[in-house]
Amino acid sequence: DAGVIQSPRHEVTEMGQEVTLRCKPISGHDYLFWYRQTMMRGLELLIYFNNNVPIDDSGMPEDRFSAKMPNASFSTLKIQPSEPRDSAVYFCASSPGGQGYEQYFGPGTRLTVT
Amino acid sequence: KQEVTQIPAALSVPEGENLVLNCSFTDSAIYNLQWFRQDPGKGLTSLLLIQSSQREQTSGRLNASLDKSSGRSTLYIAASQPGDSATYLCAVNKGAQKLVFGQGTRLTINP
Numbered sequence: 001d002a003g004v005i006q007s008p009r010h011e012v013t014e015m016g017q018e019v020t021l022r023c024k025p026i027s028g029h030d031y032l033f034w035y036r037q038t039m040m041r042g043l044e045l046l047i048y049f050n051n052n053v054p055i056d057d058s059g060m061p062e063d064r065f066s067a068k069m070p071n072a073s074f075s076t077l078k079i080q081p082s083e084p085r086d087s088a089v090y091f092c093a094s095s096p097g098g099q100g101y102e103q104y105f106g107p108g109t110r111l112t113v114t
Numbered sequence: 115k116q117e118v119t120q121i122p123a124a125l126s127v128p129e130g131e132n133l134v135l136n137c138s139f140t141d142s143a144i145y146n147l148q149w150f151r152q153d154p155g156k157g158l159t160s161l162l163l164i165q166s167s168q169r170e171q172t173s174g175r176l177n178a179s180l181d182k183s184s185g186r187s188t189l190y191i192a193a194s195q196p197g198d199s200a201t202y203l204c205a206v207n208k209g210a211q212k213l214v215f216g217q218g219t220r221l222t223i224n225p
Contacts, residue, residue, distance in 0.1 A: 031211055033211070042215055042216070042217045042218070043203070043213075044215075045212055045213060048212070050211075055210070056210065091158070093158075095211065100146060101163075102148060103148070103211075103213065104160065105150075105157040105158040105159075105160075107156060107157040108156075108157050110155075
């Protein structure tokens with residue numbers, strides 16, 4: 001089992017550019033989550049999907065952020081246009097489903113917007 | 115709004131000591147609580163998951179307890195080792211799979 005895979009691991013971009021982060025969940029997991037981690041705010045849930053359908057996006061900070069899950073093995077988080085305050089580590093996690101299950105995290109993408 | 119607090123923010127102990135990390139939460143209506151470990155520049159590794167109906171879970175040298183009524187959980191690490199040095203995060207599941215995280219305790223085990 002390869003675990004949750006995220007790409008790229010590091011991204012440096014200039015303000016105003018579009019950024020796309022990618023995630024491949026663990027095969028067979030029905031839930032996929034996107035988190036953001038910063039020193040000031042810690043780990044925050046941005047959005048999560050169940051069976052490829054977005055269930056709760058209340059954590060998405062602004063309309064500049066969007067997420068998609070076109071199939072069970074792939075999800076993207078897009079920021080357009082990016083701003084310096086978006087600099088953070090973005091984690092993707094997946095879970096087999098249900099309230100009693102653990103969430104398994106990917107290694108994260110460190111985003112720096114200059 | 116559910117708030118999760120971890121105290122202390124940082125802890126340094128000599129190798130071999132037993133230690134306790136604390137986690138408190140404001141709303142006792144939780145489904146479960148999960149303890150994670152995060153190494154610098156890495157993702158989160160799940161250590162223990164305690165369901166709301168359970169009082170504790172054990173894995174090797176780790177033991178996590180849960181007292182829902184008082185809004186507290188502890189992570190006990192026995193016979194600490196330098197390899198245990200990491201940041202430890204607790205997260206409560208308040209429903210619909212939404213985890214609320216504490217800020218973490220940065221643990222350093224000195225050889």
